[in-house]
Amino acid sequence: MKPKKNKYQSKSGEEEEDLSQSVEAHNDPVVTGAQSSSEELAVLIRTILKEEISVVVSQLNIIKEDIASCTRKLVEVDETLSTMDERVTKLETACTALRKANLELKEKAERLEMHSRKYNVRVFGLAKDVEKGNPTGYMSQLFKELFQGKLQSEPDVEIAHRVGPPGNNRAMIVSLQKRTTTAEIIKIAKKEKELLFCGMKLKIFPDLTTEMAKKRASFRETRAKLRDEGVRHGIIHPATLIITFKGETKKFTEHSEADLYVKTVIQQNK
Template sequence: ISEDIKMILASSKHISTVIVEIKHGNKDILSRLTTIESHLSDSDGRLAAAEAQITSLTSTVAVLHERLNDQENRACRNNLRILGFTEGVEQGNPTCFWEKTLPALLKQPEGTVLSIEWAHRSLAPRPAPGQRPRPFIIKLLRFSIKKLLLKSAQDLGSLEWERHKILFFPDLSKALQDRRRLLLPEKNIKYGLFYPAILKITWKGETSSFTTAEEAEKFVSALSHSCRGGGEEP
């Protein structure tokens, strides 16, 4: 019996030792879990701060992009983009060529001073024979002359030079062209596009202005419903 008691006591002592070791192990695990939770909490805080910073930077980049696009278009405010002239027609001196050609092409009064600052082809590789020629970019010193030339081209309608159709456009950035394209209405309603990208719709003598395609769509949709109700077609 004494031997059995000794064995039981020895086993109990061993079990107690194992329990103590388990407790120490659990304590170590708990400490590690606490450390991990602390690190996770710190990581969540840093992630939230990073996301907030990314949102702020994205907003800043969008604002800067808008300002850059605005500055680009303001820098091109006096520019004309002219399409249709064959390659090499300027014979190495585009400014001189346009000083002579523009007044005659647009039927300007004799002695009209254009004050061209510079003129060149668009910065693209020279096209192969038979391909569409690159447009000309012309910078005028005065905005009033640019408006005069655009209006003259519009009033004359179809323009030709040596059996080539000639087109005149304001020189706008691609981003602004895309915005204007989005604002073009599908309905047969009088409209106008103004710098930088404002759509004005006139209906029954009242003019409304829109800066986004969504606003214009809502207006046209509401107008369509009201016209159907009144038996009119916009």
């Protein structure tokens, strides 16, 4: 008979067998080489990761610096824009005030110029050098003969001179001493259209400023439409269009308003 194994002896024997196998495996060159390769690979991977992380961190630091620089520049730009916005607002306010003041000054200058010309008339159709170097004396004599018995008082001429570019049809500006005489002469000239004197066909108009002349000219197209429609109209001093249609009289100082009236009232009710 074989002797029975003690359980303690059996367990100890198994542990000794496992230890023996472990030693054998440790001493096995294949196992040892695999473990060594794994450790080297792990070291290599850690090294590569550290280098890559270092590069990424460096690039992130650069990006952070760029972002910080951009942030500072944006703050500067924002401050500059705010300052510019304030300056633009101030300039707009100043320009509005200057525009208003300029308009007022232009209106005052226009009124003053119109006032200075209220005694004047412009005479067209005079022959070249007919005044023989004495325009004031010549126009004084011309007016006295031309309007003899037609005026309430003598047409005393203050001063006269030619205007416009050199040529054969330069107008003559004549300044009279009395405003009433000027108004009478303009009224007669408007009624007769042309005045004959020594073979010359003369036309006399009020002496308007450039602005008033342009304003009168702006009614040209509207007046052409009114003539085509056979509607009574005219220009009253200095630059107001007066229209009489079906017994109703309208006055316009702006050509756009007059043109709208012709389109919406006259042309639609003819």
